[in-house]
Amino acid sequence: MPVSVARVENLRVVIDGRPVVDGVSFTVSPGRCTALVGPSGSGKSTTGLALLGEYPAGAEVSGTVTVHGRAGYVPQQPAAALNPARRAGALLDDIARQAGGARAERAERVRSALRAAQLPEPEQVLRRFPHQLSGGQQQRAVLAQALLSGAPVVVADEPTTGQDVLTRQRVVAELRAVLARGVAVVLLSHDLDVVRELADDLVVLNTGRVVESGPAASVLAAPRHPWTARMVAAAFETEPVPPAGERPAGEGDIALRVEELTAWHGARRGGTTVLRGASLTLGAGECLAVVGRSGSGKTTLARCLAGLHRRWSGRALLDGDVLPRSVRSRSREQLAAVQYVFQDARASFDEFRPVLDQIARTAVRLRGTTPEAARSEAAVTLAAVGVEAETAARPPGGLSGGELQRAALARALLARPKVLLCDEITSGLDPVTQRGVRTLLAAVKERTSLVLITHDLAVAASLADHIAVLDEGRVVEQAPAAELLASPSHPFTRRLLDALPQ
Secondary structure, eight states: OOSOSEEEEEEEEEETTEEEEEEEEEEEOTTOEEEEEOSTTSSHHHHHHHTTTOOOTTOEEEEEEEESSOOEEEOSSGGGGSOTTSOHHHHHHHHHHTTOOOHHHHHHHHHHHHHHTTOSOHHHHHTSOGGGSOHHHHHHHHHHHHHHTTOSEEEEESTTTTOOHHHHHHHHHHHHHHHHTTOEEEEEOSOHHHHHHHOSEEEEEETTEEEEEEEHHHHHHSOOSHHHHHHHHHHHSOOOOOOTTSSOOOGGGEEEEEEEEEEEESSTTTSEEEEEEEEEEEETTOEEEEEEOTTSSHHHHHHHHHTSOOOEEEEEEETTEEOOSSGGGSOHHHHHHEEEEOSOTGGGSOTTSOHHHHHHHHHHHHHOOOHHHHHHHHHHHHHHTTOOHHHHTSOGGGSOHHHHHHHHHHHHHTTOOSEEEEESTTTTOOHHHHHHHHHHHHHHTTTSEEEEEOSOHHHHHHHOSEEEEEETTEEEEEEEHHHHHHSOOSHHHHHHHHTSOO
């Protein structure tokens, strides 16, 4: 086996006259994990895809990328790599067929690849279509495809972004198993906890350039470049947990009360129930964090409260008044009072209109403000969240992920809400940008109540007054944040806390 399985030398990728990757070089070795880290727009994904021979349309490319064989790829959204019209077994058999052999031999190679990808019951997976697999099973099926093809290197693009700590543990185990087989892994990630667990070598990118590289343990322990130092400090410095019961909510200062909320998809009978009798209380000026595994019902809960999911029963009361289930049945005042900030900020904006105009429209539509006054107020609010007027005058494509997330917050704040629902809005952000958003949310909490939907217990610990834990659609525990984090009473909460990186 060669000393290196892949080498990138002085790679430069220019789009519309702007270098998005500028002189990047590194070597990938067998059985070792090379992590590429950096903020959104730093060139991580473009560099990773170059190992697959893929570049953005119209890009000018120079430098060399050498791979001894064909690289495998595990995308952040694994369903995109699976044919929805074919069973997983047929997809994997197509890959096995390329290496030849009788049907029985190919079938055994397929099962072996699935087991190596940490799927202990391959027969069940082989019979199913991609939509019948969970997100984790889809991810492992894609990983099995890469192993079956004999790829010497696997590019894993943000495999833990948006995942709860238990799922993150599983992904780390999968990638460790791949490394143990002598396959190299190129990990593109914002998650420095995972990088610290997996990476042998670290390449730090910023604005398309390598600002620091070396053994991962050394770089994380003693970063030399200022950007690396900021990133490490933002990821690993401990933040204080709010004092337990600092502001107990009495009967007179309840902003939002949820009573026996049950939600389902499809017809009530024969459909899928995703929430079962959830009851929660949010105090005025407080932050309630709702945590749990992917698929536990967190986002459905937030969408019900926002009026975006109509198939639910129970009651939600805002300042004691019942909220209609559907956004279509809510008054303008009720729409303004409960605002939702989406996880995917980019998808929530019109890609063709300036961001400033879209934010100003909130004040016009929900508060009756004149267009001129709304634009002025929008500019002031954007500046307060760290988005300058020149930046806000661009369409969404001209803003970074962090800038768009701040703009989405500004848009919601322009409604002057009583309750702000934030759905995983720190997921997918680099540690420095994530810390900035957390600081912003802490300031927002001074004037509005927050419901924070998150898989990240560290984010919950830094912001929440109270935490509610969801598991399989049920609230299994809720308590003041410090109390719950120090002495959880439910076994599932203890599992979540035990899975946290040390």
